[in-house]
Amino acid sequence: MSQVVTGEAVAIDLRPAQLGSRMIAGLVDLFIQLFVLYSVLVFTLVAVNPQDEALAVAVVIVVYVATMLGYPVIFETFLRGRTVGKMLMKLRVVRDDGGPVRFRHAFVRGLIGAVVERPGALFGLPAVMAMLFSHRSKRLGDLFAGTVVIHEGVPSMAGVVPAVPAPLAGWVVGLDLTGLDDELTGTVRGFLGRVHELSPEAQERIGADLVAQVRAVVTPPPPPGTPGWAYLSAVLAERTRRSYRRLRAVSRARYGPGEIPGVPLHYYPGHLLTPEVLAPPPPPAYVGPQPPGGYPIPGPPSGSPYR
Structure with missing residues (x-):
């Protein structure tokens, strides 16, 4: 459990996504990206039919960057911090203050991911290492963008929902x-x-x-x-x-x-x-001391004997 601090300096407890769930979501997104990359690359090379080797390399680089960077940026911007993989795992990217991410956050995350974290023989290793050493499981893209990935469907109250008697x-x-x-x-x-x-x-x-x-x-x-x-x-x-x-x-x-x-x-x-x-409650079968005002404080909730 971790506290996310809003811009008003109010702490809200949210559960950062752990390495396992993020890896599964990442693999789903990666499969989609590779499929799109292969399809677009084949179509582009056939359509352009570059005779110059340098032009062919340039086409490959442009298509790679557009796919690997465009996919997370577009999804996280328009789906408010979610990609297909994150939706399946009930994850979402939010700012460090708990607010929704915007284009600049998604762009920084995507750029660091495409250029620093995933290329070549270091495929994913920098991201994994960063998450292992971060108490909020932040990868490099999160550190630079000021974001954190959280579980959407996990209550943040560690087993208790506070209520006002x-x-x-x-x-x-x-x-x-x-x-x-x-x-x-x-x-x-x-x-x-x-x-x-x-x-x-x-x-x-x-x-x-x-x-x-x-x-x-x-x-x-x-x-x-x-x-x-x-x-x-x-x-x-x-x-x-x-x-x-x-x-x-x-x-x-x-x-x-x-x-x-x-x-x-x-x-x-x-x-x-x-x-x-x-609204004032009727005089029910409450137990507990009688405060001024005429209505007794109810007894502690079930399972919470502290008085």
């Missing part, structure tokens, strides 16, 4: 989250995602410590009697909601309505503060 919906809207950095956010997310694996003692100890750390940098404090799990979940959900709202606004302004490249459709956090959540 209904009685805290009004409180989270006014939170000041500027002091909540990426490292602490990731720690909270990891704790909530794996809390069921911890002993009750570890849950209480780690949870109390995280609550204290978050309360030190987030204002205002929660309503009295708010359980620790509810506080952490609400803060995390609100931060996620704001992140996606900003990213989606930028994406809509630049590219029109639609999905955010690199973000699975099922993971859009619009459900975090739906009208049903914002």
Whole structure:
């Protein structure tokens, strides 16, 4: 798991594609490129019928560059970071800030791939070596273009989808989250995602410590009697909601309505503060302390005993 930082300095967790899936996608794309290269080359040589050896070599070079460079550039530009191989493997190229790639990103990636990474006896080796030594599996083209290849269909929350308990919906809207950095956010997310694996003692100890750390940098404090799990979940959900709202606004302004490249459709956090959540709930069979306002905080979700 890796954090992609948007232009608004908001971290969004996305899973970089690993070497295996990228190699499979690359082989699919390579097969298509070689087929197109062979077909176009034969057709061009027959049509041009160059008598001069130098002209024949020039034709081969032009067709090679046009095919090996044009294929990824055209597909990644018009399909917003995808090629045929990437679509099959559910991969997508995005910018380092999580936004969609544009022509210049696709061109740099394609140029480095065609000229540096794949020609001759070093076929693919520079790209593989770069990915092995990069914690986000970046090849040379990604490093120069400022891009990263991610899995589209993988939820980014490490087993937990943050939600705002209904009685805290009004409180989270006014939170000041500027002091909540990426490292602490990731720690909270990891704790909530794996809390069921911890002993009750570890849950209480780690949870109390995280609550204290978050309360030190987030204002205002929660309503009295708010359980620790509810506080952490609400803060995390609100931060996620704001992140996606900003990213989606930028994406809509630049590219029109639609999905955010690199973000699975099922993971859009619009459900975090739906009208049903914002509306006052009926007095159900909730368990937990009674905060001011008359509505009790529900008990922890199934599998998350931390309170």
